[in-house]
Amino acid sequence: MKNVSEILVDRILEKLIENNSIDVKDVEVYKFGVETTLLKALHYTSYFVIALCMNKFFEFAIIFTIFYIFRRNTGGYHAQTRIGCYLFSCVVIFLSLFATEFSFDWWGMMTVSILDLIILLILSPIQHSNRKLEAEDIAYFRHRLKIISLVFLIVYAMTTGMRGMYLIELYTIGVTMVTVLTILGKLQSIKQS
Amino acid sequence: MKKGLSQLFVRILDKNIRKEADSVCVGFGYQPYMPETAQKFKRKKK
Numbered sequence: 001m002k003n004v005s006e007i008l009v010d011r012i013l014e015k016l017i018e019n020n021s022i023d024v025k026d027v028e029v030y031k032f033g034v035e036t037t038l039l040k041a042l043h044y045t046s047y048f049v050i051a052l053c054m055n056k057f058f059e060f061a062i063i064f065t066i067f068y069i070f071r072r073n074t075g076g077y078h079a080q081t082r083i084g085c086y087l088f089s090c091v092v093i094f095l096s097l098f099a100t101e102f103s104f105d106w107w108g109m110m111t112v113s114i115l116d117l118i119i120l121l122i123l124s125p126i127q128h129s130n131r132k133l134e135a136e137d138i139a140y141f142r143h144r145l146k147i148i149s150l151v152f153l154i155v156y157a158m159t160t161g162m163r164g165m166y167l168i169e170l171y172t173i174g175v176t177m178v179t180v181l182t183i184l185g186k187l188q189s190i191k192q193s
Numbered sequence: 194m195k196k197g198l199s200q201l202f203v204r205i206l207d208k209n210i211r212k213e214a215d216s217v218c219v220g221f222g223y224q225p226y227m228p229e230t231a232q233k234f235k236r237k238k239k
Contacts, residue, residue, distance in 0.1 A: 021199040033206035075217035085223040125217040
């Protein structure tokens with residue numbers, strides 16, 4: 001039996017075919033497109049609401065940017081169901097914003113960030129069963145992660161030079177969030193194999 | 194108008210599929226099954 005989101009996706013696809021906006025032979029790929037677009041819209045709206053409720057929109061923008069740039073190249077943990085993933089993601093956003101209430105010393109943050117990068121470079125990319133990666137994709141994402149890590153370190157050093165300690169804290173929370181999800185993703189893939 | 198909106202929506206979908214084909218996974222949330230055609234999407238378009 002189809003759930004509400006599957007029915008909604010099917011209705012949208014039917015309308016797009018009726019309007020001749022997509023070809024019938026492309027239904028499979030557009031089904032994927034519609035589903036990810038709707039899920040993203042729901043998730044991002046919820047994160048904005050959480051950030052606004054916590055009055056931490058600036059923090060959210062920095063942490064989420066760092067997180068998203070890395071996550072596109074590392075992969076990591078995904079819950080098995082849509083609702084599970086939604087709730088888990090909202091909790092992660094809430095916890096990362098809540099972590100900004102605490103202050104950490106620079107050496108501690110620097111050590112954690114370096115360890116995070118080392119772990120990410122070793123473990124990534126984490127392959128999900130719904131997203132197959134070819135060998136050339138893996139090499140490409142690894143290469144891109146190395147460049148991003150280098151740029152991250154340069155920005156980190158420049159921000160330290162400008163004494164932007166609060167920003168350093170936000171960078172550290174963002175990269176630590178990615179690392180935790182990458183480790184969980186690795187454990188998930190070991191468990192499934 | 195309706196046709197125009199549909200085409201705009203398809204353009205958004207195209208960009209999203211291309212972006213996902215260029216990522217290890219969706220950033221947040223559930224990872225839907227990505228068909229082989231989506232994985233080749235970016236390369237086919239170029």
